[in-house]
Amino acid sequence: MKPDSDDIKSLIGQGEGYNLEFKESFSNSIAREICAFANASGGKLLLGVSDEGEIKGITTSNAMMSRIYDVARNSDPPLKVEISRKGDILVVDVFEGTDKPYSVNGKFYVRDGTNSQQLKRDEIRRFFQEEGLISFDEKLNYDFDLEKDFDGVVFGAFLEMTRTSPVLEKHDILKNLGLLKDDYLKNAGVLLFCKKITAFLLNATITCVLFQGRDKYKILDRKEFEGDLYSNYQDAFTYLQSKLNTEYIIKGGPREEKLELPESALREAILNAIAHRNYFLNANIQVYIFSDRVEITNPGGLPLGMSYSDLGRKSMPRNFLLFGMMQRMGLVEKVGTGILRMNHAMEEYRLEKPVMEADENWFTIIFKRPELERESFEGRGKTTPQKTTQKTTQKILGLIKENPDITRRELASTIGISEDGIKYHLTNLKNMGSLERIGPDKGGYWRIVGDDE
Structure with missing residues (x-):
């Protein structure tokens, strides 16, 4: 009134x-x-x-x-x-x-x-x-037109993947899936069935970048994928596949082609970024390829109520509706085994497990690339990555014990690996609770946890 x-x-x-x-x-x-x-x-x-x-x-x-x-x-x-x-x-x-x-x-x-x-x-x-309140994927999208913006071909593929009978009308199927309300498609449905996601959600793209060397100084190639969710996932993986090296293994029969990093682990990391990212943040998923590593980053740190130690043990989706659709498609599982599968795939490849980094706004999975000239798949079988990692870790801890003020550059120079390699091992040590940084990057020092000497 x-x-x-x-x-x-x-x-x-x-x-x-x-x-x-x-x-x-x-x-x-x-x-x-x-x-x-x-x-x-x-x-x-x-x-x-x-x-x-x-x-x-x-x-x-x-x-x-x-x-x-x-x-x-x-x-x-x-x-x-x-x-x-x-x-x-x-x-x-x-x-x-x-x-x-x-x-x-x-x-x-x-x-x-x-x-x-x-x-x-x-x-x-x-x-x-x-x-x-409802999460992002549950929100109705009032800009999406079910007639002109809906991709029927993508929807048909979805029905096949999920083994859903196409007997019912489109509206009825979407309602039964929980993707349609009051004749408006929810954001989860927009992500799945749009023709071009940037027409509705500018931040829901995947950017893939190939850099020269180990930093972001020079970009060699860049692609941004802005289709539906499944197309973006496939396109991002295909891009990775095209930019990484392939190793040929001959064992007396037809030669076997192996991508330098396990395909299953890379696919899992991309899907993890899509399913668990925070769509409220104005940033997209980023796939960065450096000469020594691959980084897959999504906006949004760990979901509320989940800690770093829970990774690989608990599953806490940020986007429940979207996650459920991806599970129906056979892309993800609910039991929180994605990280375990990535670790297992890397171990089968005789490579170090990926490193996970999380802060308030970002979650990153880092895969260390092998130097195939020195570390062929067959050659890696002679020295396990676990033993190599343990030796490097012991060297780092020994040098820090001698000099808590030592820098990453000094560690890299002394041990003979790159600064990024040092960062990789330091992050692992911090995540395991074996090492902590006291004070800022400049002017601070290292403390070995449990070392009272």
Whole structure:
């Protein structure tokens, strides 16, 4: 119900609060306030009132009112507002959202007392938990047109992969899968069945880059894949396959071709990035190929409630609906064995296990590439990677014990491996709890855990 003049005076007398905001003039910040109210329990914006509650009045125009309605329509998802004029004041009534959380320009806002605050990543996670809200893959995508944007060929392939009978109508199948609601496709369905993902989700691409050497100084080749989920997965793997070396093994019969890194481990890492990435973050999956390693990185660290020690033991999907569809397609499993399968594949290849790195915003899997001229598959069988790793680790710990201030460059020079190789072993030691860094990279020192000498 729209407020009358007496209600407005009463509101102004109460002062700004959780459900009330004063604005002396119109500005772009109104989008933040509208979003915050929708994520809370609704509220009112009074335009033409100073922070102190003094009525200044405001000159309205059709253009101004159109901009306010545009904010509501263009929020993600769209939200509901009503605008009314009360004397010299413009009242914007924002309704509590029924499809939280809402964002404007990719940012989330909530009310914090009398202020509207932007949520940080961890706060968004808590917001989801506390409100019992749906995840990204469950959100309805109002921009996707089921007739013109839906890829029927990709959908047909999906039905074959999942052994789903095509007898039912498309809408009924999608509803039964939990991908369609109120005739709108959810984001999980958009990822799976779009013709071009960047038309709806700019950050859902996969970028593959081939660098010269061991750093990012010079790019030799770059591709970005922006199709449906399965096509992007296959294209990213094909790119990796085309840029990595192939070894030919002859054992008295037809020669055997072996990619320098196990295909199953690379596929698993790409799928892990697709299934577990945080789609709310404005970044995409990155596959980087260096001369000595392959890095596969996805936005979003470990899911809330999961620690580094849980890797390989627990499965905690960030995107439950999407993960379920990928499981139906036979791409992933629910038992949390993906990392174990990667480790096993690398061991069968007689290579070191991949290194996992995680921080607040990123998760990276690093595969160390073998030097085939010196480390052929047959040659690696004579010296196990575990023994080589143990020897290198012992050297590193010995040098750190002698000089806790030693740098990565000094370690690399003394041991005779690259700085990236040193970083690889240091990360492993830190993850195992055997080593910790005290202080910053420059000016800090190493401490061997449990070494009291």
